[in-house]
Amino acid sequence: MLPLGLLIGLSPLVYKAIKLNLVTAIIVSLIIALVVDIATRRDFKQCCKDSQAIFEGMGKVFTSTVSFIVCAEMLALGLNKIGGISTMIQAAASIQNAGLFIMLIVMLVIMIVAAIVTGSGNAAFFAFSPLLPEAASSVGIPTLALAVPVQLSAGIARTMSPIAGVIIAVSGITGLTPIALIRRTIPVMIIAVIVSVTSSLIFL
Template identity: 90%
Template sequence: MLGVILTLAAIGLVAYFVIKNYYPPIILLLIGLVLLFIAYFTGVAPVAAKNSTHFFAFDVAQAFTDLMKGRLPGLGLNIMAIAGFAVYMDRIGASKSLVKLCVKPLQAIRSPYVLLALTYVVGQFIALFVNSAVGLGLLLMASVYPLLVALGVSRTSAAAVIATTCCLDLGPSSSNAMRAADLCGMDVVTYFIQGQGPVALCTIASVAIGHFFVQRWFDRREGAKANAENGPESTMDVDKALEGAGPAYYAILPMLPLFLLVIFSPLVYKGIKLSLVTAIIVSLIITLVIDILTRRDFKQCCKDSQAIFEGMGKVFTSTVSLIVCAELFALGLNKIGGISTMIQAAASMQNAGLVIMLLVMLVIMIVAAIVTGSGNAAFFAFSPLLPEAASSVGIPTLALVVPVQLSAGIARTMSPIAGVIIAVSGITGLTPIDLIRRTIPVMIIAVVVSVASSLIFL
């Protein structure tokens, strides 16, 4: 019972400090270290005997060292490589070319709420290649938002749809998907296609339909009027918003890593084994050659390639550090035994064990994501618990990991302190609370559908 109380207290402390805008990685690190000290004094060693320094205070630091040694060469390098690639795509205008290509068909649709639903679908597709929720939100605010408003969609409805376009962390470029695949003992492409694929298709359809009806209901209830004549956004030129986009064929460049990974995966062609980082390096080389041949300015092209390393460094300070510190926090929770007690209690409920376990993990993940405003922080803090939770009720790890992993991104879109919510609401002049009033009903639908489809397909 003491372990459960300490667990709840630790989660409460993390929530308090994050809400008060303390730096999340260091908060997770410090509370994790405290939990490891507490665990030691209750007779649980911080590290395995073979890794011990033979002094308990140093063993606590050794636990953090072991996590870094395990994460930086693998998952950490993958995330940094993807971030470097994404920043480079933005620097040369390839990301804007992809958005411009995807936006063009939307301009032909004249039904406001059909356009609203399709905007989400298109945005979620782009999110496979532009893996920053804030970055994608800003791109779509500059390009699609004026089009939606000009066709009579209310500012709040348009903002709500754009804020949710990255609500599902899908594909090999998602750090959460990489971690989930690791937990399931699968390569990330197989996890994406066989695990996330069927669940994501159902969830995407439900979110699109949900936006159609929910935003229309809110607009009618609030008496929203078409603001094409009055809103300053409606006068914006979509082409001007995407100024700086590269040539049309640059749109395929952000898709190169995913294309290579799918082709040279066990699902398509087994003869060649291609890792994620190698696929990105190959894609970068191809992109650099194409960029040099297109612009014919070797010096400037070389200068722009600096964005690769800038992106890698930036994501190390923001995401990779968060991952390692969150895992130390999770290790501390495991060592004090509270989570194991809750898992065993759920497993002991014979017929209801699976449902209870799923609900327990979903509630933990959703609350953590809403409180922290980060799907990454929530998932990396608690994901190490999932294999044990799945085995305790006798289900495949994949069946538990997929809905819980997707719920972290979905819940982020319900948080008033999430970066994408703050960015989109700031541009539209809304408050974050006004915005999440529109996103929460749709995201609840998404959680229900993702869980139901996971139970059916996995």
């Protein structure tokens, strides 16, 4: 909670004199936590040794996330090169009156499939987000109105992937297979996507 507190407390909305980014907030929080740990246990070597678990965990997450992003970007690049994305965008834009909804469905399907295949909502969104401005302009709507529901749906779709980190972690804890877990999450997440998209259309 400390990095979040620092980011909020030192944000322009609260205190403008000090500018703090996410990386700095995390490093400062780690140092504070290490100092408190040393003061509490009074064992400098053991505290420093235990703190290595943080960096090891960061390395594992970084490796998997970067791999997913690279794979998703290659998939997006390949679809662009063969003209698949452009064809779908042009076809959706050519449908009068229904262009907005068709475009939204097309981008949602692309993002959800990519999130399920890669197991990462961020990787899917980072890979395909450059397509959103073009898709939005082709049907004459603000990019935000298309980007928000698509980004939220990508995050929701992540929990429908059997290779997502959270599904694998819960699978290991509960002793269930990832497939058994996503059978339970898919119906709920479909409802979540519908609610998310509907809310975005109403408020944006």
